[in-house]
Amino acid sequence: MPGTLFLLPVALGPADSDALHPPATLRTTHLLRHFVVENAKSARAELKRIGHPQPLQALDVRELPKTPTDADLSALLAPALAGQDIGLMSEAGCPAVADPGALLVRQAHRLGIRVAPLVGPSSLLLSLMASGLNGQSFAFHGYLPVKEAERAAALRELEKESRRFKRTQLFIETPYRNQAMFAALLAGLSAETQLCVARELTTAGEWIATRSIASWKKSEAPDLDRRPTVFLFLA
Template sequence: MQGILYVISTPIGNLGDITKRAVDTLKNLDILLVEDTRVSGKLLKNFDIGVKMISFNEYTEKSKTDSIINLLKDGKKVGIISDAGTPLISDPGFLLVRAAAKSGVKVVAIPGPTALIYALTVSGLPTDKFIFFGYLPKKEGKRTNILKNLKKTSNYITATIIFYESPYRLLVTLKSINEVFGDIDIVICRELTKLHEEIRREKVTEAIKHFSEIAPKGEFTLLFHSK
């Protein structure tokens, strides 16, 4: 009998957000795939979970996928989590899930927190249609081209646009948005569900000024409406 691949969401900051179903599933796995054993080890210890962990990240996903599929075919119950939030959303796992589906292995999602949905629901921006683009490219030319294409798209599809960004590239991304879209209203969410959670609603130029004076810290979610 084949095993099952569980895609398990974990908290994005507040440990109280984990679901009972997620904890129960984690406790009954044979193997858990994690981005960083140190990060996930803390989560597992907090809930007294002793499952075997295997490092599975953007650098190892391609090389390890076949061996994980073999374990699933041998009947193992395998779970995958990211460092925080829902796996596969700007995190590893897509190649594995695709391979599992092609191999006839059952894939079950254990839903839970994800930063983009949290940010969207508190942003005050329209929620009926949205475009999530993950992280913009590091190279300025590619980043600008994507933003220009999104602006063209807004001529016939109006939607809230969502990006993730690191503190190290926040300023250059804000400047690129200002260059392409102008001084639009933007919502900037930082450290969601954590002690220092912050949600800023302001013009792009105001955000640029603020983060030029105060160094960005934490993980960011950026949102703005295309019209």
């Protein structure tokens, strides 16, 4: 019988692992010997932080290529086809959500390998929970365009869609461009649109606020520079 591909949530930042991962998730992770990860160095640091009982050098930790082929994905899943369980780890949060690990999960389904998601932190769901915006209809859009004119056009379209469907729009930005994104939101969205800024969730720097664009313009801008942030708005 094939093994199982376990999807292992990773802490969003420096935090107490016991507060973020249920005991069942930790127990399962501690039993695994094979891992597919974005970055081997940071994955080993996370495994050490959560107290994996085996020496790190004894674990099979393989990196997912930036643009994997079907052959690459099948090779990474070879231990599961041989009956061994595998853990898939993102850099932070839940694997396969806003994460290239989704390609490995898809290949596992093609090969008849059981996929088992485990409980842990997700910045997207945590920010939606805390926003007070519509949790019945929402969409995640990843990264918006970097160029100013294209980004402004994208925001206008997303605001129209949000207003039409009463849909919460979620997206993220490369942390060093957060300040520019925040400024673009204030400049491009309507005064009554509700904007939530959710920074460094589950860490000591956690800060979450939801205000209208008009109210944000009257407030001191939050410090978002190089600090992981989720942006959400509802028109």
